[in-house]
Amino acid sequence: MLEYLWIGILNVVTEPMNLLMLFLSIVIGYIGGAIPGLSGTMLIVILLPVTYSFEPAAAFILLTGIYSVTALSGAFGSILLRTPGTPEAIFTTYDGYPMAQQGYAGRALGITIISAVIGSLFGVFCLITLTPLLANVALSFSSPEYFALAFMGLTVVASLSGKDILKGLIGVLFGLMIATVGMDALTGTLRYTFNYTPLTSGIELIPVITGLFALSEFIKRSTESHNLGNAIKVVKTKLFEREIFKKIRGTIAGTSVIGMFIGILPGVGATTAAMLAYSETVRWSKKEEKDTFGKGNPKGIAASEAASNSAGIGTLVPLLSLGIPGGATAAILIGAFILHGMQPGPMLFNSDPILMYTIFAGLLISNILMLFLSTPFIKIFEKIIKVPYSVLGPLIVVLCLIGTYTLRNSFFDVIIMVIFGIIGYLLERFKFPLATIILGVVLGPIAESQFRRSVQMSDGDFSIFFTRPISLTLIVVSIIMLFLPIIMKYIRDRKVNKVDNSA
Structure with missing residues (x-):
């Protein structure tokens, strides 16, 4: 393995074309990931036909490198402009943007870069050394386990709702409703389309995200006074602060593992x-x-970035080891392999191991380079945010419109973005937790489809969720975690009452 990896590294650094593709992947990934509405998946789709004339190694260094870099660069707009460049960067917004508003934008960016690079490097390490083992773990999951995992995700609504869990429950139910719009994937039945053809394909996640967060922020700022004294003043990016790193290192380690585990499960993805x-x-x-989360807690940034970047690499594990796509991007990469006359999977390791380890080496080197090239790229953002918002705001809206439209070349997606921008603005005025809506939209399709498949597997017997050890464990843990805050509050109240009575 080490011999093949060394050969792969030499292939990347000594072949001019491979080296050029490596640097291009970083530049394109930084720019594309930072543009609202774009994502690594979209960039790969755009560039896939271009790579047809490339050698396979150069093509996959470019495509996989772009996907890896966009997972980091999508967070820059989240922190500086409250405009997530990629779907998974939403969760960096919660603490990154408040920290920047408090005058610590440089610190927030430094935490983002360190966490993302460590998460990615951990993912690459697992990709290289543990691919067969991790793939076997993923193979042990079937529909009941996937439903149990989605159920566990939905129970975190209590954590995202703050002190008003009722609003959080309303938000997650609204998100689940959005996820049901369109054609039923299992039966082909149309749901909530009202005979309107564009709704048959459903409501995409990116227009919803862009509207709720980016466009709603534009509307909010447009109704406020344009006082440049309130603009974020970006200080020098601080890649490493000893005290901050001590505080977040445990979070980075734990969430990198979570991200990798989630990433190797097909169809779940970095956003989840x-x-x-x-x-x-x-x-x-x-x-x-x-109570400090959502107000600039460094652990919130570290958790989101380490997990999303680790998961991004994790989606490649089942793709390269078994030929099973771990997500939308991995599915597109299967098309890239087929375009170059190859079928990803175990046989590819036997027939062309050098190519596999060249891809690994490209990911390894690109993630190391990100640590050093992020700061110069952020300098561009420092110039951008000094532009008056009366100029910058409309520019952001234009980029959101372009990114949303190019998702499916559909003006309908643009309309959806505008609608959710207005909804997001109105909900925020009532202190409504927008994250709970995204929770429902992201996990709704997974929970519904896997629940129905599980019931079909068992011929209508719901005990299938409780007779399989993994799904039973996940459901039990979810229920405990859901009611634990209520139980703990009850215990604390009883203790307080006892103290008061004794006094």
């Missing part, structure tokens, strides 16, 4: 990994620390 990692970090934090 970031959401679960963030919510679990909140859930397991000390009581006095819970």
Whole structure:
């Protein structure tokens, strides 16, 4: 393995074309990931036809490198402009943007870069050394286990709702309703389309995200005074602060593992990994620390970035070892392999191991380079945010419109973005937790489809969820975690009452 990896590294650094593709992947990934509405998946789709004339190694260094870099660069807009460049960067917004507003944008960016690079490097390490083992773990999951995992994700609504769980429940139910719009994937039945053709394909996640967070922020700022004194002043990016790193290193380690585990499960993805990692970090934090999340807590940034970047690499594990796509991007990469006359999977390791380890080496080197090239790229953002918002705001809206439209070349997606921008603005005025809506939209399709498949597997016997050890364990843990805050509050109230009575 080490011999093949060394050969792969030499292939990347000594072949001019491979080296050029490596640097291009970083540049394109930084720019594309930072543009609202774009994502690594979209960039790969755009560039896939271009790579047809490339050698396979150069093509896959470019494509996989772009996907890896966009997982990091999508967070820059989240922190500086409250405009997530990629779906998984939403959860960085919660603490990154408030920290930047408090005058610590440089610190927030430094935490983002360190966490993302460590998460990615951990993912690459697992990809190289543990691919067969991790793939076997993923193979042990069937529909009941996937439903149980989605159920666990939905129970974190209590963590994302703050002190008003009723609003959180309304938000997650609204998100689940959005997820049901369109054609039923299992039966082909149309649901909530009202005979309107564009709704048959459902409501995409990116227009919803872009509207709720980016466009709603534009509307909010447009109604406020344009006082440049309130603009975020970006200080020099601080890649490493000893005291901050001591505080977040445990979070980075734990959420990197969560991200990798979620990433190797086909169809779950980095957005779910970031959401679960963030919510679990909140859930397991000390009581006095819970209220600081959403207000600039470094652990919130670290959890989201470490998990999403680790998960991004994790989606490649089942793809390269078994030929099973771990997500939308992995599915597109299967098309890239087929385009170059190859079928990803175990046989590819036997027929062309050099190519596999060249891809591994490209990911390894690109993630190391990100640590050093992020700061110069952020300098561009420092110039951008000094532009008056009367100029910058419309530019952001234009980028959101372009990114949303290019998702499916559909003007309907643009309309959806505008609608959710207005909804997000109105809900925020009532202190409504927008994250709970995203929770429902992301996990709704997974929970519904896997629940129905499980029931079909068991011929209508619901005990299938409780007779399989993994699904039973996940459901029990979910129920405990859901009611634990209520139980703990009850115990604390009883203790207080006893003290008062004794006094």
